[in-house]
Amino acid sequence: MRILLVEDDHHLANTMLGMLRDDQNTVDWLDDGQQAMNALINEHFDLAILDLTLPRVDGLDILKGARKQGIQTPVIILTARADLDEKLNGLDAGADDYLTKPFAMAELKARIRAITRRGNSLPQQGLTVGQLVLNPDSGQLIKGDETITLPRSEFQILYYLMRHPDQVATRRRLEEQLYGWDQGAESNALEVHIHHLRRRVGKASIRTIRGVGYLLDSQAAAGVPECP
Numbered sequence: 001m002r003i004l005l006v007e008d009d010h011h012l013a014n015t016m017l018g019m020l021r022d023d024q025n026t027v028d029w030l031d032d033g034q035q036a037m038n039a040l041i042n043e044h045f046d047l048a049i050l051d052l053t054l055p056r057v058d059g060l061d062i063l064k065g066a067r068k069q070g071i072q073t074p075v076i077i078l079t080a081r082a083d084l085d086e087k088l089n090g091l092d093a094g095a096d097d098y099l100t101k102p103f104a105m106a107e108l109k110a111r112i113r114a115i116t117r118r119g120n121s122l123p124q125q126g127l128t129v130g131q132l133v134l135n136p137d138s139g140q141l142i143k144g145d146e147t148i149t150l151p152r153s154e155f156q157i158l159y160y161l162m163r164h165p166d167q168v169a170t171r172r173r174l175e176e177q178l179y180g181w182d183q184g185a186e187s188n189a190l191e192v193h194i195h196h197l198r199r200r201v202g203k204a205s206i207r208t209i210r211g212v213g214y215l216l217d218s219q220a221a222a223g224v225p226e227c228p
Contacts, residue, residue, distance in 0.1 A: 001024075001046040001177075002025070002027075002046050002176055003025050003028070003045060003049065004027075004030070004036070004040060004043075004045040005028065005029045006030050006036040006050045006051055007078070008032075010031065019109075024139050026178060026179065028045075028180045028181050031055070032056055033054035033055055033056045033057030033058060033062055034056040034057050036057070036062050037057055037062045037065055040066045044176060045073050046074070047074050047116070048076070049108075050075055053079065059077065060089060063075055063077070063095060067093065074115045075094065075096055076096060076099060076111060076112070077090045077097070078101065078108070079098075079099075079100060079101065097115060127163065129216060129221045130221030130222030132201055132205070134158060134159060136159065141158065141201070150200075151196075153178055156177045156178050157190075157193055158197055158216075160173070160174060160177045161206065162216060167215065168212055169213045169214055171214075174190055175190060194206060194214060202221070204217065207220075
């Protein structure tokens with residue numbers, strides 16, 4: 001999952017970055033309100049964690065601006081503003097959840113899982129396409145009787161493909177899932193990860209769309225043979 005973290009407390013942000021990345025997420029961090037507004041509107045994220053008191057643009061204005069532009073990215077407000085009116089303002093502006101500081105990281109992670117399940121119709125047991133079951137909490141792939149713990153890179157790719165089965169995922173979109181802004185992408189890394197994934201899920205399950213990207217074939221993932 002690709003997460004946008006908007007937090008101007010650098011110590012807190014660094015702590016959160018480490019913990020969120022440990023959970024297989026790709027996390028991009030901003031500490032400036034205007035930059036956060038631009039990123040939320042112009043790039044794809046699966047989730048945003050948004051502080052309210054920020055330089056240049058207030059977090060509430062970022063949220064309102066993004067929703068006005070039709071951006072539906074799930075947003076968790078994470079702020080020291082604990083008054084009831086502030087909470088109501090945040091939720092009415094389009095936030096999906098509102099958590100006040102100080103907070104327990106375990107609670108934030110639980111809220112992320114809850115929003116992810118809700119937003120993607122993700123059952124408690126995991127994400128299912130055909131014979132493939134992917135558990136975002138454990139990072140494990142179950143295929144029949146086999147349970148596989150995936151490396152972070154392969155998990156990120158498969159997680160995105162299983163959330164969008166039978167839809168073409170562009171190279172750029174998949175690379176966004178793999179690398180944060182502070183991480184350089186190797187030229188053939190995506191092909192290498194796809195090669196390893198095909199060995200795990202079945203070669204026919206992940207199709208190459210020449211010149212565009214890749215597609216998870218739900219029929220092949222279900223073990224349905226192709227028509228002659």
